[in-house]
Amino acid sequence: MYRRAGKRVTGGIEGGALWLEDWHHWFDSEACPRLMEDLGLNMLHSRFYKGMGWQFESRDFPHVKRFVENCHRHGVRALAYVQFSTLYYETMLAEIPGLDDWAAVDERGRKRTYHGGAYYRWLPCINAPGFEPYLKKLIRIALEEGDFDGIMFDNCGVPPCHCDRCAALFREHLAGLPDPEGRFGLPTVDHVLPPVRSGYGEIQDPIYQEWIRFRCQRVAALYHRLYRHAKACKRSAIVSGNVANVRRANVAGAAGLIAADLADSFDVFVSQSGNAPGLTDGCVVNRVREIKLSQALGTDVLALCDSDAGISPGAESAYVLTLVEDAVFGGIPTDRTVIKPSPEMVSARLIEFRKPLLRRFNEAVRRGRAGLERPTYAPVRLLYSRESEAFSEQSHDATLSAEEILLRNHVPYGLLPTDAATPLEAPADCEVLLVCDQRCLSDAQLDALMRYAQDGGRLIITGQSGEHDESYRQRRANPLARLDGRPNVVRRAEVDAAPIKSAGWTIKVAAPKDGGRRLIDDLASLWSPPIRIDAPATVFAEVKRDEQAVSVHLVNYAQEPVGKGARIELDADTDAAPRVTVAAPMEGRDAAPVAAQRVGGRWVVEVPPFAVYAVVDAAPTLR
Numbered sequence: 001m002y003r004r005a006g007k008r009v010t011g012g013i014e015g016g017a018l019w020l021e022d023w024h025h026w027f028d029s030e031a032c033p034r035l036m037e038d039l040g041l042n043m044l045h046s047r048f049y050k051g052m053g054w055q056f057e058s059r060d061f062p063h064v065k066r067f068v069e070n071c072h073r074h075g076v077r078a079l080a081y082v083q084f085s086t087l088y089y090e091t092m093l094a095e096i097p098g099l100d101d102w103a104a105v106d107e108r109g110r111k112r113t114y115h116g117g118a119y120y121r122w123l124p125c126i127n128a129p130g131f132e133p134y135l136k137k138l139i140r141i142a143l144e145e146g147d148f149d150g151i152m153f154d155n156c157g158v159p160p161c162h163c164d165r166c167a168a169l170f171r172e173h174l175a176g177l178p179d180p181e182g183r184f185g186l187p188t189v190d191h192v193l194p195p196v197r198s199g200y201g202e203i204q205d206p207i208y209q210e211w212i213r214f215r216c217q218r219v220a221a222l223y224h225r226l227y228r229h230a231k232a233c234k235r236s237a238i239v240s241g242n243v244a245n246v247r248r249a250n251v252a253g254a255a256g257l258i259a260a261d262l263a264d265s266f267d268v269f270v271s272q273s274g275n276a277p278g279l280t281d282g283c284v285v286n287r288v289r290e291i292k293l294s295q296a297l298g299t300d301v302l303a304l305c306d307s308d309a310g311i312s313p314g315a316e317s318a319y320v321l322t323l324v325e326d327a328v329f330g331g332i333p334t335d336r337t338v339i340k341p342s343p344e345m346v347s348a349r350l351i352e353f354r355k356p357l358l359r360r361f362n363e364a365v366r367r368g369r370a371g372l373e374r375p376t377y378a379p380v381r382l383l384y385s386r387e388s389e390a391f392s393e394q395s396h397d398a399t400l401s402a403e404e405i406l407l408r409n410h411v412p413y414g415l416l417p418t419d420a421a422t423p424l425e426a427p428a429d430c431e432v433l434l435v436c437d438q439r440c441l442s443d444a445q446l447d448a449l450m451r452y453a454q455d456g457g458r459l460i461i462t463g464q465s466g467e468h469d470e471s472y473r474q475r476r477a478n479p480l481a482r483l484d485g486r487p488n489v490v491r492r493a494e495v496d497a498a499p500i501k502s503a504g505w506t507i508k509v510a511a512p513k514d515g516g517r518r519l520i521d522d523l524a525s526l527w528s529p530p531i532r533i534d535a536p537a538t539v540f541a542e543v544k545r546d547e548q549a550v551s552v553h554l555v556n557y558a559q560e561p562v563g564k565g566a567r568i569e570l571d572a573d574t575d576a577a578p579r580v581t582v583a584a585p586m587e588g589r590d591a592a593p594v595a596a597q598r599v600g601g602r603w604v605v606e607v608p609p610f611a612v613y614a615v616v617d618a619a620p621t622l623r
């Protein structure tokens, strides 16, 4: 794969490098997993099937098997890389003469190829009859013969295919829907063609909406069958997949992926993006949004940001920040040392640079495990509507903006995913529910929101929430208007907006106007939080708590010491002073007791300046 590309791809080796095979031999030797063990790394995605045809690739299989054995000998679990979305026809056509039929085509019948000018990589039509059995065969070989610990599907996104087969399946999908005339203005759907449209915006075209629904359903159903197949081959198999940045704009329309629909088909989401944490263009680039969505869906997440921080000045804090963000917010900490080739096979300088950092990180996690393992405290929930995010860029932007305000103001929050077909219920620990310009909500979803508010639940509703149904069709009147005037409800037309500089490969949201004062004031008008965190906007907080203690984790994206540190006010559940410790373990400061001061009925803790990460543990917990 590297050789065919002839260049460096995704941080790997120069594909044309004359020492490629030498490196390859090094990677397959015991030296590689031994190094991983030495660095404290315990799991990897490893090559198995790149999409070039199994007859050809099976020549490499004896080496792959030996590599997996070596990994197991050093306590490293290996997941088999299985290419999902590329047919390398130059090799594969020799094995499968009918491969033409497996390729996805655009509306003019031209084969779709992989982005970035890879003309030699056809994208697949997932509805081609031969495609799924072929993947199942590979999964079985990896798990049963290769002794892999799991599977990693790469490039899970599926672009639209306009072949006759997909067009017929789409019409079948449309024919199964009630009232075509009421919905589409068409007496029959027999002559409908797959829509030619791309981009996001406000998606109100009913046929285009169904094209997205149809594609997402087919993709999700296929992944679910593959998941069940993998588990049938090996019950303990871990199924991971690169489902693209799960928070990317228009990921449903462009790639046929909706994270909520995929949660029961993957044990691990690989959420690949350009979201290397840090300050860029005045934006706090982060992966917190991806991690929070995955957490709300109950799926582990490896938020891969392709940041190979290297060893340049400033690289240390960037490298550490990525690890810390994962540990604090709940992602899987990731390192690429063994997959970063060098003419010395692996750079001695790189190891020298990273080894002490990884050691310190592992030690910090080991010592701070209790504080990291407590459940996330998320009294504020943000409604995350499947249909609104799929069909409305305005809704997507409103969600990004509201989160930016909550993150910069250190309000502990979580997402509440909801879809039109499943009953909506606010969790018992939700103290305030935000519905921010979610434009596509069903009658049942609105009924649930009304019941929540009528039972005393605190609710903030903004923008056009409630004005349209789940298919973005305008209602005659907004039922949520009946909540106006209740003391536990704020409803307003203005939407909180932060400047969104990009929402694709990298999500960049700049500081909201006035720091998002209006939303913060609305929150304050309904709710008195038991914890208040005062820190610079470029420090994000994650609060975790259980019956024993509350842990406030502070991550500094500015990567330079926070001038005056931070200040935390606790409404503790006893009148006795809480026992408080503060640590900055990545800076060599172990947990040390700090006296909490009584101020106006609350306990106040001052956190001294820190560069990357500080954690405050207080027992007993919040009131």
Ligand SMILES: [Zn+2]
Binding pocket: 104, 105, 125, 126, 127, 128, 161, 162, 163, 164, 165, 166
């Ligand atoms: Zn097709």
